[in-house]
Amino acid sequence: EPEVTQTPSHQVTQMGQEVILRCVPISNHLYFYWYRQILGQKVEFLVSFYNNEISEKSEIFDDQFSVERPDGSNFTLKIRSTKLEDSAMYFCASFRGHPNTEAFFGQGTRLTVV
């Protein structure tokens, strides 16, 4: 069964460093999302991406964050200067169509900022 793949599974970084989280969505999917889950908290929407541009972003997704799909398969989330409060599980999700289709989530990247 096709799946969404995220790498790395766990990343530890120093505060102030840049990190790039990578996702390979399911190949025929069109809509891509990033979510995060701080330990013990809700899964929160960060950004949605369609047709090579951001279609929506939350108030969490400030200037420190960016997304891109550099080569038609990978979908990346970059955090330019990490803060302690960026420590969380980051999930990538994709939808085949939109809006009434099932969401497929990756296994997540656990980001720890020290």
Place this chain on the structure above:
Amino acid sequence: KQEVTQIPAALSVPEGENLVLNCSFTDSAIYNLQWFRQDPGKGLTSLLLIQSSQREQTSGRLNASLDKSSGRSTLYIAASQPGDSATYLCAVLRESQAGTALIFGKGTTLSVSS
């Protein structure tokens, strides 16, 4: 602003019991509602997707209902097993002019003892 609430936050039952997890949402302008399972430290696995025009969906021992007008959904698990132990998340796909995003509840953590 769409808010999703799940009750109870935690539930412990002996194996074999039938149980009901509750989800409520504040804005009925949704495309669909999805139930997910999350194992500790893992990603999200979609269990059931109910379109806004539907009343229920079934998959094996799981049955989910949706009452869109009252902003409620229930997930019924029949004959619970220890392998059902996990956190169950409810999420609504909201309608929005700017785009759409899944809005999650905080989840119900289920523990089934043998």
